[in-house]
Amino acid sequence: MTKISFPQMGDYHIPATYLLSHIFPNDKIINAPKITNKTIELGTKYSPEFVCTPFKYTLGTMIECLEKGADTLIQMGGGCRYGYYAELQEKILKDLGYNCKIINLVTKGQTNIRRINKLFKQINHKYSKIKTIYYSFITLKMVKYMDIIDDYIRQNIGFEQKEGSFEKLKEEMLNEFKYIKGYRNLYKTYKKYLKKFYNLKTYKPDKRLKIGIIGELYTIMEPFSNYYLEKSLAKHHIEIKRFTNVHYLLFEKAKEYKKYQKYAKEYFKYPLGADASDNIARCKFLCENDYDGIIHIKSSFCTPEIGAMPIINKIANTYQKPVLFFSFDSATSKTGIETRLEAFYDMLEMRKEK
């Protein structure tokens, strides 16, 4: 029996666990513990100092999973430094004396069915291909529905009448998603909760502040790593627009990229790696539409985003929109973030009043 585990990000461990537990019903799926200070401490201790922060978070969770008894870890790789996470992490874990196997499903953001088949066989050679296709379909739909609902929450959570009503309902929904039986069941549950979310009472004033969040994908999607930025924005009654989610990365990115390139052609010509070029185009979009401000977040040492920052600054200067830059690290002080955020709200409110 293999004990499979994977690093986590946001709420996406729910669809991932769902998928793996159905593909490998005879193996054990070990859920990574929630990210805490201990995770990042472990990650920082064993990572190269100047690697991007998501590496530290994922390495930290991997160690915690191994401590919980996992022996096979699943990792992927994207189009920036994320591309060599799996190999480097495997080496670090081996050096630490853990006997584990790392399954790298995606390299440089690309993969194919034959490769996944080969790797899945390594986990359990008796896995069913038909089941895999079926449950992958359900899981991808689940991710899509989660992202749609998250988008709705982001737009409305700042204006909820009863404090905590959105979060509570979301937790309820995710709990039900864990035990979905088949696609029809999933679709019905999704529709049911969508209705429930629409029925939650909100009060949206016309003169509300709207902020767009752009930046590096892991830091955006894992709330612990951005010090619960979205939560603190919601507390100040701000509508939030965020573009990056897993559904976007999996299905829309390739298509959108061409659109983005055309849309912001005066600002970039060649891809800047990872999400950097997308963020430039998004910045232009936010400036041209009625958003009051932009927050750009990244982990420290994220090279593509560092390349995008001066261009974003330039766009913001042309359109006279304020941008707040955050660089999150394992050693970021919470007070510093609070002061800057507070000043940002004050500034946006003053601008709105005038």
Added chain:
Amino acid sequence: MKDCYLGVDIGSISTKGVIIDDENNIIASSYIWTEGNPVNSVKKLLEILKEKLDKNYQIKGIGTTGSARKLIGLMLKANIVKNEITAHAIGTLTFYPNIRTILEIGGQDSKIILIKNGIITNYAMNTLCAAGTGSFLSSQAKRLGINVEEFGDYALKSKNPVKIAARCTVFAESDLVHKAQVGYPKEDIIAGLCKSIVLNYLNNVGKGKKITPPIIFQGGVSKNKGVVKYFKEILKEDIIVDENSHLMGAIGIAVLAKKNKNGNTYSLEMKNLKFQTKAFECNHCSNNCELLKIYRNNELVDSWGSKCGKY
């Protein structure tokens, strides 16, 4: 009885208090060192202000700003607690409505605020390093055996400031030591230090920001004539330094307290107030949050630092 409003700015190095009347005139002000104990220094500050204040005035609003704003806000039951960026901008705009750029160098942080038509359009704060802040200057002054207050005069004497590698405080210090051991005169080293503060500020905080005149320079470091001189030289613009430049944050928060007055009357009597904080670590989960419980006259008023909301 006339109304007045108190603004307190508790910074890392100094604590500033200002009392203004309805026309924004300063009727009492004080500037003392924080010495790592904001609660005590504020108590001391209030004693000084109480003596300076005319008996005809009653305090109708209290505002706090600076890095200890939340704590002191609880202690004084302030009606407004705001960050120092907003406070500085509001304070400056009350006296200089046409200002476009505010340069501010304080004890542990430095900021730049860009203003257009009386509203903040952009701002930045130093992110990582203390090179280019007041605490670096004061620690170097101590090392050289000079009072920080005299620093500027020394710098003005120099005709040939030394070049200092000022990317980082630690390297800057070793470079300073080296320059001193090689035999450069003290004035030149001090002038070089002042210049390095300016360069660091412009390269770090002011990066990518368009500095448009009129420019005002504030914060404790603005009292240093050397730094002002090099700002003028490097920016090639005139720099305004108000005589109350070190109090601008406190003035701003007092103005905000006036705007947000709620009819309550406050007293400056804090001598007998028992204000305590207790720190402990929660071991409930592996977050190991550092918690701080705050007691006002032995009554728990707030606790901070919890990630899960248990406290």
